[in-house]
Amino acid sequence: MKPIFSKIILIALFFASLINYSAMGQIIQAPVYGTFLIQGGTLYTITQGVIEGDLLIEDGRIAAIGSNLEPPEGATIIDAINKRIYPGFIDAGTQLGLSEISSVPLTRDFNERGSLIPYVQALTAINPNSIPIAVTRVSGVTTVLSSPSGGLFPGTAAAINLIGYTPYQMYDGAKGVVLNFPRSGKTGRWDRRSMEKRDEEYRENIKKLNDFWDEADRYYQLKTSGHLKDQKNPPLDAMLPVFENTVPLLIEVNRAPDILEVLKWAEGKEIRIVLTGVAEGWRVANEIAESGHPVITGPVLQTPSRAYDRYDRPYANASKMKEAGVKVAIRTNEMENVRNLPFNAGYAAAYGLGKEEALKSITIVPAQILGIDDRLGSLEIGKTANLFISNGDPFEPRVQIEQVFISGWKIPMENRHTQLYEQFLERSPGIQLNE
Amino acid sequence: MNGKEKILLLSACLLLLCPLMIYGQKDQTGSILLKGGHLLTITDGNLENTDLLIIDGIITEIGKDLQAPDGVSVIDVSGKYVMPGIVDAHSHVGLDAVNEMTNPITSEVKIADVINPYDIALYHALAGGVTVSHAMHGSANVIGGQNQTIKHRYGTHDPYHLIMEGAARTIKFALGENPIRVHGEGFSIIPNTRMGVETVIRQGFDDALEYQRNWDGYREKKSAGTIAKPPQYDPRLEALLEVLNGDILIHCHSYRSDEIYMLINICRDYGIEDLIFQHVNEGFKVAPELAEFGAMASVFSDWWAYKFEVYYSTAYNTTILVKNNVITSVNSDSRELIRHLYLEAAKAQRYGQLSDNETLKLITMNPAIQLGIDHRVGSLEVGKDGDVAVFSAHPLSIYTIPEYTFVDGIKYFDRSEDPDDMRVLTDIEDDLNHFMELYSGRGDHDCLH
Numbered sequence: 027m028k029p030i031f032s033k034i035i036l037i038a039l040f041f042a043s044l045i046n047y048s049a050m051g052q053i054i055q056a057p058v059y060g061t062f063l064i065q066g067g068t069l070y071t072i073t074q075g076v077i078e079g080d081l082l083i084e085d086g087r088i089a090a091i092g093s094n095l096e097p098p099e100g101a102t103i104i105d106a107i108n109k110r111i112y113p114g115f116i117d118a119g120t121q122l123g124l125s126e127i128s129s130v131p132l133t134r135d136f137n138e139r140g141s142l143i144p145y146v147q148a149l150t151a152i153n154p155n156s157i158p159i160a161v162t163r164v165s166g167v168t169t170v171l172s173s174p175s176g177g178l179f180p181g182t183a184a185a186i187n188l189i190g191y192t193p194y195q196m197y198d199g200a201k202g203v204v205l206n207f208p209r210s211g212k213t214g215r216w217d218r219r220s221m222e223k224r225d226e227e228y229r230e231n232i233k234k235l236n237d238f239w240d241e242a243d244r245y246y247q248l249k250t251s252g253h254l255k256d257q258k259n260p261p262l263d264a265m266l267p268v269f270e271n272t273v274p275l276l277i278e279v280n281r282a283p284d285i286l287e288v289l290k291w292a293e294g295k296e297i298r299i300v301l302t303g304v305a306e307g308w309r310v311a312n313e314i315a316e317s318g319h320p321v322i323t324g325p326v327l328q329t330p331s332r333a334y335d336r337y338d339r340p341y342a343n344a345s346k347m348k349e350a351g352v353k354v355a356i357r358t359n360e361m362e363n364v365r366n367l368p369f370n371a372g373y374a375a376a377y378g379l380g381k382e383e384a385l386k387s388i389t390i391v392p393a394q395i396l397g398i399d400d401r402l403g404s405l406e407i408g409k410t411a412n413l414f415i416s417n418g419d420p421f422e423p424r425v426q427i428e429q430v431f432i433s434g435w436k437i438p439m440e441n442r443h444t445q446l447y448e449q450f451l452e453r454s455p456g457i458q459l460n461e
Numbered sequence: 462m463n464g465k466e467k468i469l470l471l472s473a474c475l476l477l478l479c480p481l482m483i484y485g486q487k488d489q490t491g492s493i494l495l496k497g498g499h500l501l502t503i504t505d506g507n508l509e510n511t512d513l514l515i516i517d518g519i520i521t522e523i524g525k526d527l528q529a530p531d532g533v534s535v536i537d538v539s540g541k542y543v544m545p546g547i548v549d550a551h552s553h554v555g556l557d558a559v560n561e562m563t564n565p566i567t568s569e570v571k572i573a574d575v576i577n578p579y580d581i582a583l584y585h586a587l588a589g590g591v592t593v594s595h596a597m598h599g600s601a602n603v604i605g606g607q608n609q610t611i612k613h614r615y616g617t618h619d620p621y622h623l624i625m626e627g628a629a630r631t632i633k634f635a636l637g638e639n640p641i642r643v644h645g646e647g648f649s650i651i652p653n654t655r656m657g658v659e660t661v662i663r664q665g666f667d668d669a670l671e672y673q674r675n676w677d678g679y680r681e682k683k684s685a686g687t688i689a690k691p692p693q694y695d696p697r698l699e700a701l702l703e704v705l706n707g708d709i710l711i712h713c714h715s716y717r718s719d720e721i722y723m724l725i726n727i728c729r730d731y732g733i734e735d736l737i738f739q740h741v742n743e744g745f746k747v748a749p750e751l752a753e754f755g756a757m758a759s760v761f762s763d764w765w766a767y768k769f770e771v772y773y774s775t776a777y778n779t780t781i782l783v784k785n786n787v788i789t790s791v792n793s794d795s796r797e798l799i800r801h802l803y804l805e806a807a808k809a810q811r812y813g814q815l816s817d818n819e820t821l822k823l824i825t826m827n828p829a830i831q832l833g834i835d836h837r838v839g840s841l842e843v844g845k846d847g848d849v850a851v852f853s854a855h856p857l858s859i860y861t862i863p864e865y866t867f868v869d870g871i872k873y874f875d876r877s878e879d880p881d882d883m884r885v886l887t888d889i890e891d892d893l894n895h896f897m898e899l900y901s902g903r904g905d906h907d908c909l910h
Contacts, residue, residue, distance in 0.1 A: 126766070126772075127766055127767070127768060127769050127772055128766065128767040128768065129638075129767060129768035129769065130768075130769055157766070157772075158766060327797065327801065328797060329582075329585065329796055329797050329800070333581045333883070334581070334882055334883040334884045335881075335882070335883070336879060336880065336881050336882070336883070337584065337585050337588040337800070337879065338588070338879075361766070362765055362766035362767070363763060363764070363765075365763075366763070369804060369808075369859060372859030372860065373801075373804075373859070375859075375860065376859065376860040376861070376862055377862070381860075419859075421859045421860075422858060422859050423804065423807035423808050423810050423811045423857065423859060424807065424810035424811065424814070424857065425811070426811070426814070442773070442775065443774075443775040443776050443777060443812070444775075444777070446745065446773070446774075446775040446777065447745075447775055447777035447780070447781065447812075447813070450745045450746055450748065450775075450781050451777075451780075451781050451784060453746075453748065453749060456749045457749045457750065457753055
């Protein structure tokens, strides 16, 4: 080899190593937008069964599904033989993007001061560059509902796709007003209030809720009948979409007596009600089913709410409700570990729900509940290209999620966790700085 | 004999019987033949369609077509997976107290004194195949109390019956944010930084060595016939001496790589050879150093970002440590995770694709080594304890369900007999006052099985 060539190769190697170094830092490669033809995989469409075939992503959408699709000009072909393709998972209850480090209060943006503040918007505080977002999406979770928490009406939750550099790029058009329904009884082991005190505070909270609700209802009536045109009232204005039925009311409730109380409270209210949490749903599954309200339950991986309950109640909760006829989605209620959504669904599957229903509970069902099933939740022509390719059943821990697409973007399969893996698996320098 | 005497005699008899009753319970073991299972032995490969015989709490035979001796019951486990009882190297279940946080060093306190056999979490652990856990002191101080390895003999009323005889003695150390928050921020004393944490440990060891010298001097004088005043007995320093002598193993709560490396250096300086790091989220950054020293690691599968010192973590920590030849276990440190440690271990396959056996070792052999009980548990071998978990499918599959759990050959969990309501001493429809009287103030522990 001529010296000049070896020099060129050396220089090329030097630049290649630079690229390598940048991959080791915190900078993640850019996602790629384009036309992708995923060939020869098994498509778990959710709504149209399991199909062997190809899937075409174009203009951010699923443009075609079929066998032997002709690749359009300039399409990137992705070989998916022996692979599976699923719609992106949806976690309809998280704090993703609203918190960075749980023990550092200044990084927690989900809990605003005040009790009647439905106007505070989760979407405002979602940090698109939050490290947990990139950690989450490589697990196949492509859409989450990020919810505020705290007081009675702690704010408005928003559904986001896990790609974008502003909250509005991420926003998927669905919101929900959160109501933490007053909790009766003890709040935990350390609740030392007397029974009388608890009852009194509970009644006060219920009254506070009803007073606010009546006021919001009157405000809505007056607004719709053309009154109060120039009046601005942030708490009541934020409730209008609920009365207009454009946004659901997400009612967080967990104990069985409280669930029954919610069902009573909701009677006659012509709004979209969604029950969230619902840890003891199995106790009153028939009553929930009768009400017709859908449920976003979880986490599945939690301890029984009462020490004497059967150990596997939380695992079987979704299944018991489904059996009774409730529409059930599964959530993690997590921030940094939303990536455990498929494992939560897998446990529900093992303890009665079955694989197919468990899959639905984190795809099409949450999409329906949030009102985004026209664009998400299944592999269908025309839907947003939120999907992933895996080398097996994505609920199984040993299976690898190989490629994720969100809104038609091919997502880099890296994040801080994978970068640290690459940097430290075979650390260099090792024990000695200069060997 | 008058009435008073009768009562006295009766009481005396009862008092005599009491220790016998407890002793009898302690000695209790079981025998069982598990027929035709798929055995995951951990140390000797997987054995298809194989029987496992436990006699009086010990595995006596593994093979085909074993016959049950007279009086030994048989369970057909064909199509099911049989593995050694899972060992959790970091937990706080079955305890009434965790943190003696009143001083940066409280090496004299013992977790063995606060065991609560009624904790329902012990049963939940059994329902997840976990038969042994390392009940640890908390991380509020730099050198906390002495831990206790327990067997989950749920149902006993005797706290000491849970203690695993023959397990290595261990002590909790803690570095980083927790001791700094409690003592530096909370009490305005050292440690207020990671520098202070090191100082506390070195000072503690030096105090113990000086204490030893004082005693040696006293004994020398005494044996020479000189009149001498003995030094004051100090249980705190006595315990630290046992750490320095290697009689008590250090299990150290740690996160950042710098503090991990700091403790390795201390141990080198003081000649301490056995060192097990707990959590050790940044262990992956100093994996070569851990391996070189022979330090071990007990980690979370995927916990991170709950505090600043775990923000630069990776779920690939387990894999990096294993691939760098660090003996690694996956622990729970949680009443929730202890119910599915087999899933927590399996995540090392999602994050780093460890082999099945490497992964199963994370919750069997490796934690057993870290607790000094690998001669007793951690694998299916003849001569080891009859601690066994039976699963409906491969334990690393998400769809597996634990079906039976045995400790010392006794069946402590049987899914087919699991009650909907764990309360046995009261009927919920019954007189509530009676129930309140029985369990006043014990809200969390009102269950027995």
